[in-house]
Amino acid sequence: MRKPRNKNKKTAIVLFSAAAGMVGLAFAAVPLYQLFCQVTGFGGTPKIFAAAPTASMATPAREITVRFDANVNAGLPWRFQPERRTIRVRAGTPTEINYRAGNLSDQTTTGNATYNVTPFKAGEYFSKIECFCFTEQRLKAGEEAVMGVQFFVDPAIFTDPNTQDVNEITLSYTFFRAPNRNEDSDKKVVSRR
């Protein structure tokens, strides 16, 4: 009876390892999924570039409309809106626009903005160079601030057959209250890029 029992044990060990491996894969899915969204622009995730595009990229003269949307979660007592609602931009040309935010409460509060673009399929071609949403923003009681975004639209959006019907991209932000932050301390704001 020894031999078959050992064989059973061996089979069971292999099978349990497979199950454990699948648990590992489930957790590995979290960073992989984030990476996947950033690389492919899935779900309207804009790309992030450290520098402006090279000159060769900015060839076509075609323009595209970019609209700006601003939302504030109910938990954050802020006013938040873009300085202008729409802008026509040349593809490949870095553009800078501003949002204005104001703290309506009598306390210092910290906010953190999530962002995406619609239509989702344009996310792949919408690249940010600089954005207030890369870091947390802190406003003192009653303080107002101008928050800048620098972006460009990849000219490849005009050559991809999938995005031929895109004439307008909407960039949307939602400010949430940053969790568990000691609002009164002068601790340096943590980069969340």
Added chain:
Amino acid sequence: MANETTVAEAAPAKAHGNGHENGHGHHPTGWRRWLFSTNHKDIGTMYIVLSLVAALVGGAMSFLIRLELAEPGIQYNLFWLDNEAAYLQFYNVLVTGHGFIMVFFVVMPAMIGGFGNWFVPLLIGAPDMAFPRMNNISFWLLAASLVLLLIAAFTQGGPGTGWTVYPPLSNAEFHPGAAVDLGILSLHLAGASSVLGAVNFITTIFNMRAPGLVIHRMPLFVWAILVTAFLLLLAIPVLAGALTMLLTDRNFGTAFFDAARGGDPVLWQQLFWFFGHPEVYIIIIPAFGIISQVISTFSKKPIFGYLGMAYAMVFIGFVGFIVWAHHLYTSGLDVDTRAYFVSATLIIAVPTGIKIFSWLATMWGGSIDFRTPMLFACGFIFLFVMGGVTGVALANAGMDIAFHDTYFVVAHFHYVMAIAAVFAMFAGFYYWIGKMSGRQYPRVLARVHFWMFFIGVNVVFFPQHFLGMAGMPRRIPDYPDAYAGWNYVSSVGSYLTTASTLLFFYIIWRTLRSGEKVAANQWGEGATTLEWTVDSPAPFHTHEDLPDMREKQPAE
């Protein structure tokens, strides 16, 4: 003290002594026999009893849902809840509980734990499962899990998340309190139970087959359990991971699924359905196995295209892992991704078509005997084809976006997966109850049960296609008057279905109490598999001398 030794206490001791003389004749009696059981038949019986108990609870929930939906408006005065908000949450809890209980505590325990434990060792000529003590742990984990789920339902309003537990509805903001946490822990236990069971089945089937019973000669029910066990082994851990993330999101400040803090609720949908789609095959593949055995037996022919049938199940199991995103067409997938998931999903129609074809080809030209198990097998084929047709429709992203979250989807999956699986369970029950209890079920009542149940469920679910196509959303207790007619019909169907379920419990009682004794092989020449070579009821220990299959014809 010696004086207090009674006759009753002496008797087991004597039986114990005899047991040693007979080798394997002794076993624990009373509650020890069940609580400490390592016997595959006793554990299988316990799984079936658990499934029956859970079926009463889950069935009662669906009955309450149909009562609420019988007429437009909120029927909250039916219940003890005094305010409408509490009642609406209670309705959500009913929908959630019905889903969880039917999937994890009725279908899976009956087919995998119950029939699987009882008949896999019998069918492959093994004396028991590979790890009998682990088998015991599997069962009692599941029992504990059911208790936890029922406690969750009565905790702070209960979990009203739906069985898919999507955040943000399931996170701490919308479900504060312990109900969802208890539900998560319940699923963790049920998952652990399933993984242990899966390891046990795979090891048993790989290592403990009788001499000569090579893998390509195994009965199709064994093939079905093998494929199912692999699906469990690979899918359940993903659910466990996702549930753990949800648990830490709710209680320990992580943000896996919280958009406000950089998480993504759609990630939950991806992970859940990477488990959830294989899960629906975990439910239906054992049903395929039972139906193959039954149709072969009552057509008195080996199954048509045996290898094709076996590998169709393997292929369905494999493809089941790469089609999950057809549950989230509306979550913003781009057109290429949807095109892939549409085609991958449609491909599943090929192996399932092979199975339907082979069942019909087995019956074709056979000497068919329409006993009750065969009736249920034919009912299964009808329901499965009905649901399969709507499944092919829903596989197309364009149509699915229109039908998403409507009663059309509810009708589809109840036909193809839920009720079809219940038909297979009834087929298996009537097919094997003679082997399990040694008694004949009442034949006429069983036929009445079939027809009541068949008509009842069709009256429940067929009109739901119309409601869904007219746009009625699921999981909402109220609806406009325009939907009143078919909803009323559907509810009337549920009264008939409920009556047939009560009849089924009466049939069980009649069978066990006064059923006549049956022979070892009650089905005659069509029943060629190994379980019909042992006595009815199957003795406590079987196949102690391994049957030699080297000389015999293939089992199916």
